[in-house]
Amino acid sequence: xxxxxxxxxxxxxxxxxxxxxxxxxxxxxxxxxxxxxxxxxxxxxxxxxxxxxxxxxxxxxxxxxxxxxxxxxxxxxxxxxxxxxxxxxxxxxxxxxxxxxxxxxxxxxxxxxxxxxxxxxxxxxxxxxxxxxxxxxxxxxxxxxxxxxxxxxxxxxxxxxxxxxxxxxxxxxxxxxxxxxxxxxxxxxxxxxxxxxxxxxxxxxxxxxxxxxxxxxxxxxxxxxxxxxxxxxxxxxxxxxxxxxxxxxxxxxxxxxxxxxxxxxxxxxxxxxxxxxxxxxxxxxxxxxxxxxxxxxxxxxxxxxxxxxxxxxxxxxxxxxxxxxxxxxxxxxxxxxxxxxxxxxxxxxxxxxxxxxxxxxxxxxxxxxxxxxxxxxxxxxxxxxxxxxxxxxxxxxxxxxxxxxx
Numbered sequence: 001x002x003x004x005x006x007x008x009x010x011x012x013x014x015x016x017x018x019x020x021x022x023x024x025x026x027x028x029x030x031x032x033x034x035x036x037x038x039x040x041x042x043x044x045x046x047x048x049x050x051x052x053x054x055x056x057x058x059x060x061x062x063x064x065x066x067x068x069x070x071x072x073x074x075x076x077x078x079x080x081x082x083x084x085x086x087x088x089x090x091x092x093x094x095x096x097x098x099x100x101x102x103x104x105x106x107x108x109x110x111x112x113x114x115x116x117x118x119x120x121x122x123x124x125x126x127x128x129x130x131x132x133x134x135x136x137x138x139x140x141x142x143x144x145x146x147x148x149x150x151x152x153x154x155x156x157x158x159x160x161x162x163x164x165x166x167x168x169x170x171x172x173x174x175x176x177x178x179x180x181x182x183x184x185x186x187x188x189x190x191x192x193x194x195x196x197x198x199x200x201x202x203x204x205x206x207x208x209x210x211x212x213x214x215x216x217x218x219x220x221x222x223x224x225x226x227x228x229x230x231x232x233x234x235x236x237x238x239x240x241x242x243x244x245x246x247x248x249x250x251x252x253x254x255x256x257x258x259x260x261x262x263x264x265x266x267x268x269x270x271x272x273x274x275x276x277x278x279x280x281x282x283x284x285x286x287x288x289x290x291x292x293x294x295x296x297x298x299x300x301x302x303x304x305x306x307x308x309x310x311x312x313x314x315x316x317x318x319x320x321x322x323x324x325x326x327x328x329x330x331x332x333x334x335x336x337x338x339x340x341x342x343x344x345x346x347x348x349x350x351x352x353x354x355x356x357x358x359x360x361x362x363x364x365x366x367x368x369x370x371x372x373x374x375x376x377x378x379x380x381x382x383x384x385x386x387x388x389x390x391x392x393x394x395x396x397x398x399x400x401x402x403x404x405x406x
Contacts, residue, residue, distance in 0.1 A: 031123045033321060034360035035251060036071075040114040040353075043105065046268055047348035050104040053111070059087060059095040060117065060325055068323075071116040077101055078110055092329040123319030129291050131311065136188035137289030139240060145289055146242060154242030154287065159332040161234040165215050171197075172238040187241055187288050194235045195296065195307035198228055204299060208257060211334045226282030228298035233284050242287035245328040246295070249278040251321040251357055262341055269348045271341075277357040281322060283314060321359075 045051050057075070060068045075082045084097040105111060143151040157163030175193050176184050183189040205222045214231040217223040223231065226245065233243045256276050263270035283297040297314030301307070315322050344351060 030365050031319075031362045032365060033121045033123065033251075033362045035119045035121070035323065036358045036360060037117045037119065037323075038114065038354070038356045039117070040112075042110060042112040042350075042352050044350040045105050045107050045109050045347055046350060047346070048107055049347055050106050051109075051343060051347045051349070052103060053101060053105050055099050055101055055103070056088075056090070057084065057097040057099050058326065059097050061095045063324055065122045066324055067120040069118045069120075071118055073115045075099065075101075075111070075113040077105075091331050092327055094326045119323045121321075121323060128294070128311075128317050131188060131288070131291055131294065131308070133183065133186055133188045133192065135290070136186050138185045139187060139190075140185065141289060142187070142240070142242060142287065146287065151240075151242060153329065154244055155237050155240045156330070157237060158330050160230065160328070160334060161214065161237050163234060163238045165234075167215055167218065168234055169238060171218065172235045175235065176239070187286075190239055190241060191232075191236065191286055191288065191296065192307040194232055195298070195310055197235075198231060198298060199301070199303050199305070199307065202228055202231070204228070204302075208261065211337060213334060225297070225299045226280075229282050229284040229296075232296065232298060236284075236286060244285055245282055246285055246316075246324055247280065247282045247326050247328065248322050248324040249355075249357070250281040250315065251278050251323070251359060253277055253359065255279060262344055267345075269345045269350070271344060271349075271351045271353065273352075274354045276355065277359070278355065281315065283316065285327075 043051075060070075062068055073084070082099050082101055084099055086098045087095055088098060090096045101111070137145075146154070162168065172194075175197050176190065179186075179189050179193050201221060202217060203222045205224045205227070209224055209227075212220065212223055212227045212230075214227075214234040217227045217231045226247065229245055233245060236243045255278065256274075257279075258274040258276075259272070261271045261273050283295055285293050286296055288294050294311060295314045295316035296310045297316065298310055300313040300315070301309035311317065314320075343349065
């Protein structure tokens, strides 16, 4: 009987291991979700004074996981249709249209608009890595990784994120001092500790609420998604951790918010809203080396949960049904909102805003990663079987023939 050499036994065992090894698990399909959305509304000036009006109109841009197609756009000032002149950017880098409306709406003027969009959103965002405090980078290395220009852009204080506010400075210091000394410059440790403080001290507000500044959220001890996200961003920017706010709409079938948000018919000044099948949402994007930009969704995990759940359970990470609309890097949308409310009563405005979201379902597409992974697996298994068969055949042919006289 033939004796097998040690290397042949080793090759045989290795091939058996390769055959038995399960292939890397990859989802077979990548799903694309489709929404058709109509934004419409009107403003009527019932007061006796002219209303200053912006000559820009918000536009929605594409992202790596999202395609935005404007199907129609119509804006009418009194009876005159306004034609957009050019597409530019606002201070936050969001696209916006320039409109030749004029600087003022006069008494009895009417402005009406309607736009329709088609959104195609993939549930496969840029893949999110497994993260841990032990692997996280430190404060000292961020500027060199981002570059000075972007570092300043994402860490500077703004009128929305007042990094010079003494109460917030004191709070950020208390949170940092609560971290073990050897981890106080660890970025993810600071993110976790800040989130844990917010979870323990800020109650999530429900319903339609007016946005608050971070210092107001601390004082009221209540806040919704963007209130809590703005507080987190301020605490992190105090430590020069790059971060910003992303906003969008969370699709919820049959959800509806309608009624007078400000004022009433009796006051002859009001904002009436009718939002169907969606809710607004906001979350923080934080730069954490070595992984880069990571989403932290403050309502994705409640009090007592692990702060890391705000990352792993975020709508962004889970492929939840939402559309990303705008990023906030430097502007103060809270001040803009409050100015709009003051102007509404001062000029006796009748303002109506409507949003209707319709889902067109989802379309599964075979994922390229799935094909690549499984083709490689099939080729590996086929090669292994061929080699095994070859070894068996070679071994059989090399066996000594039996002596017929024995």
